[in-house]
Amino acid sequence: MIKVLFSARPAAWDEYEAPLRRAFDAAGLDCDLSRDHAPQDTRYIVFAPNGPVKDFTPYVNTRLVMGLWAGVETVVGNTTLTQPLARMVDDGLTRGMIEYVVGHVMRHHLGMDAHLAGQDGVWRDTVYPPLAKDRPITVLGLGALGAACGQALAALGFPVTGWSRSQKQIDGLTCLSGDDGLTTALSGAQGVVLLLPQTPATDSILNARSLALLEPGAFIVNPGRGPLIDDAALLAALGSGQVGAATLDVFRKEPLAADDPYWSHPRVTVTPHIASTTRPDTAAQVIAENIRRGEAGLPFLHLVDRKAGY
Incomplete structure (x- = not known):
């Protein structure tokens, strides 16, 4: 079973849990989605900077950190983040x-x-x-x-x-x-x-x-x-x-x-930073596709260029 850690503000769990589970099922992924996986067991992280994970050092087996936001400026400089980082690009x-x-x-x-x-x-x-x-x-x-x-x-x-x-x-x-x-x-x-x-x-x-x-x-x-x-x-x-x-x-x-x-x-x-926001239904499909690609040995989508900063 693929252990997926959800690390965002607590209210986001209520918005994303059901869409993510639906997207995993639709993609044929056997995922265990939780907010409480042990770092060494976590294969993928669904991430927002306002969530609890700040230090990525313990996540030694994590293949990809998947941002829920289009912008990555608040995390790309985190020196503990050595895992690949994907930003959110989705139709919604x-x-x-x-x-x-x-x-x-x-x-x-x-x-x-x-x-x-x-x-x-x-x-x-x-x-x-x-x-x-x-x-x-x-x-x-x-x-x-x-x-x-x-x-x-x-x-x-x-x-x-x-x-x-x-x-x-x-x-x-x-x-x-x-x-x-x-x-x-x-x-x-x-x-x-x-x-x-x-x-x-x-x-x-x-x-x-x-x-x-x-x-x-x-x-x-x-x-x-x-x-x-x-x-x-x-x-x-x-x-x-x-x-x-x-x-x-x-x-x-x-x-x-x-x-x-x-x-x-x-x-x-x-306007109060509402020009466009991540929609859980469409974002969940992007996350599921990147996990599918990771499990199939295919290149990840929307990877961040650390040197460029985006």
Whole structure:
């Protein structure tokens, strides 16, 4: 029997136990799922950083640690974690992110806030958007989520430029990489979507210099990671009008402090890190597939590159 340890916050057990058991059965896996397996008996760990396992040293027979989250920045630097680490990539997470990004991009593109806030009897017929084809959008980060969101926006008619650390080729997108590529990707962009991982190289990638490259009045949507943005630079750009609006789902410190200026800024929308979350039913299928592959001697899916940090 394959012993699978579930290490996440206690409430997550109630959400994941039944979907995981169903997924194991569907995959023909004889798994013993528990929160209490002895380390030496544990073959696989289903893991979230808010769970009880912090020291992986005793898990000498563990073949794979499978994260429940897309981001791994809080665990990838754990020096006791010598086992292979897989991050969560699943259809539910991707679909949720597409819906969030498309919804907020369309909100800013259409200028909906001007009409929603202006229900005061004034006929604002001068507030209307260009066509999507005339609104260039840049997506920073072309992993599974960034690529999917970029293609969804391109399908609506937006010209989408994507940027990533390494060169990619994705249907429907203009793909750039490197420092020069970043400058080109941001120059004249009217909207920017941030879906990069959090690494030392991406910290404050949106700063005073890069924000100045945008078309004046551009909007920012950040469902990626809070440290991607230099907060002081963004607030200054909002104050000058260089940035017209921002939807922010992630922050350097969460929950966002009650007195943080983002809360009260008239052109900032704060959402509480809910852009997309892992769905137990779809995530369980990914976990079961990786266990199946491990037992069959096949390569694992979605392994983290420790040197790259994601």
